[in-house]
Amino acid sequence: MTEALALRMRPKTIDQVIGQTHLVGEGKIIRRMVEAGRLSSMILYGPPGIGKTSIASAIAGTTDYAFRIFNATTDSKKRLQEIAEEAKFSGGLVLLLDEIHRLDKTKQDFLLPLLEQGTITMIGATTENPFFSVTPAIRSRVQIFELEPLSIDQIKEALQEALTDKDRGYQEAVTIDEDALDFIATSTNGDLRSAYNSLDLAVLSTKEEDGKIHITKDIMENSLQRSYIAMDKDGDGHYDVLSALQKSIRGSDVNASLHYAARLIEAGDLNSLARRLLVIAYEDIGLANPDAQVHTLTAIETAKQLGFPEARIPIANIVIDLALSPKSNSAYMAMNQALNDLKSSGHLAIPRHLRDGHYKGSQELGNAQGYRYPHDYPEKWVKQDYLPEKLRGVDYFKPNNTGKYERALALNKERIEDLSKK
Structure with missing residues (x-):
């Protein structure tokens, strides 16, 4: 198969969507719309690779609507006009409008009446908060749903399915060690598309032996050019690193703080790192320097938009800021006593x-x-x-x-x- 694994594994029905159960689970809003056959335009927002395109594809597949993709940045108004003409004669068309926050006024003016008339069911996708980045004219005509980052278990579930689904996944026999699977799931930071691409690279670059391809942790490390931060079965090592990071920042040891942050960055665990830095900003810095809390949130939002490897830059800034900031736990202690x-x-x-x-x-x-x-x-x-x-x-x-x-x-x-x- 020449088509990338991420494209092959794109869901064709709602039931094949990984995660996002708050939207596509039994009795939830998007599933209810699909089952009722009454779709409305929507905007899906969240980090890259967590299912925005997948949900749009699944909606189209479940409803048998035509499915088209339009990129607000790179595609022309002429392309949008072609899609609109197709929609008029197709009896229903789902349009994934990628990077909707970059849609210029000319394209907006053309699109708005199509949304009002129901000619097109638009599913806008963006990594930015649409309440700030999308114009009110568009927002007022759509439903807005926030997607949640995929968990490590959900990433592993999706990868296991790629190994066993002969139609969409690998036709050849592929096996993978548990620690290699853990490595992909933690290194890709909840980005399923990145996880698929990482597995695909490892499989395509590994020779078949005894009629099968076997993926080890070493192969995955070599494929991703990133080392594995060992963690035991219960995740104690993971929490030890987080604990050491917080205690180092609390103790104002900037070098140790950077060391433990680097270990989490190397593991690709941006979500855990972000949560812990926010806790530190309020628990350990507190009222001694309230600006640090604003700086921390800004750095984390920037890091999540950038993704690794660039995310390490705002993370480095805020780790140094927190480590060398004055410390106070007075608010934390006051609330505990209350x-x-x-x-x-x-x-x-x-x-x-x-x-x-x-x-x-x-x-x-x-x-x-x-x-x-x-x-x-x-x-x-x-x-x-x-x-x-x-x-x-x-x-x-x-x-x-x-x-x-x-x-x-x-x-x-x-x-x-x-x-x-x-």
Whole structure:
């Protein structure tokens, strides 16, 4: 077979879609539309290789509609006109509009009436959030669905199917070691298309022996030019690296932080790395440097858009930023103490003057009576009780003296405490 594995394995029905069960699972919205035979145009967004084209292909296959692909960046308006003419005579056409966020105004103006008339069922695909990147004129005429990254188990399931499905996968006998399968699934960062391509490269470059092709971990490492980060069956090694990364950043050791981040980058595990960096930004940096949280989110979003290998660049920036940033866990500790008190004391009655007074009958219950509006007072503060009676006097937030922002919060806390004593 000369056609790439990723193309051969593209689903022809909804049942063949890997993952995205929140959209195509039993009783879920896209499956319901397909089963009812009443499709509406939509935009699917999420990282590369997780099923946007697959879902469009599956919808077309399940409904027997013609299926065409149009790229907003590279295809011309003339091509769009040809597809529109075909749609008028085909009785139904599903159009995958790739990179819809790059659709220029001329193409938009041509497409909008086709969507309104139902001549074309458009499935827009984008890696960017359409609420920010797609024009309101398009957004108002479609449903918007976010796709979820595929799990390692889902990637492995898809690869195993490619090995056993003689019609769509490999006609020759191909076997693969479990650690090689794990390697592909973790290295490709939830990108199924990349996983298929990686397996295909390994199979096509391996000689047949004894009537079969056998793929080992070494073959996969050589094919991808990336080494395998060994992890035991329960994933302890994986979590050890994440733990070491967080403790190194918490300890302000920038070199160790970069080392452990590099190990996760080498394993291709961008999702775990991103989640842990966000946790660190809020748990360990916290109020000492709140800007670090914004920087972290920006770096992670950029890394996910870029993908590896370029993703290592924003990751390097934020790892260094977090490691050398001032540290504070005061917010983390304050919330833990508040949660512990909640568990021990239960849900205590809210003071009546703080309760909602907008609904009918609330006044008769005494709700919202006696509440003082702080903005009406010179200091924008007025003495009154906010906590349930049993908890009055608790002091959860113990500010650290590690950053300008938290020092400012500490001074304001002291000011309010002084006012309350008067």
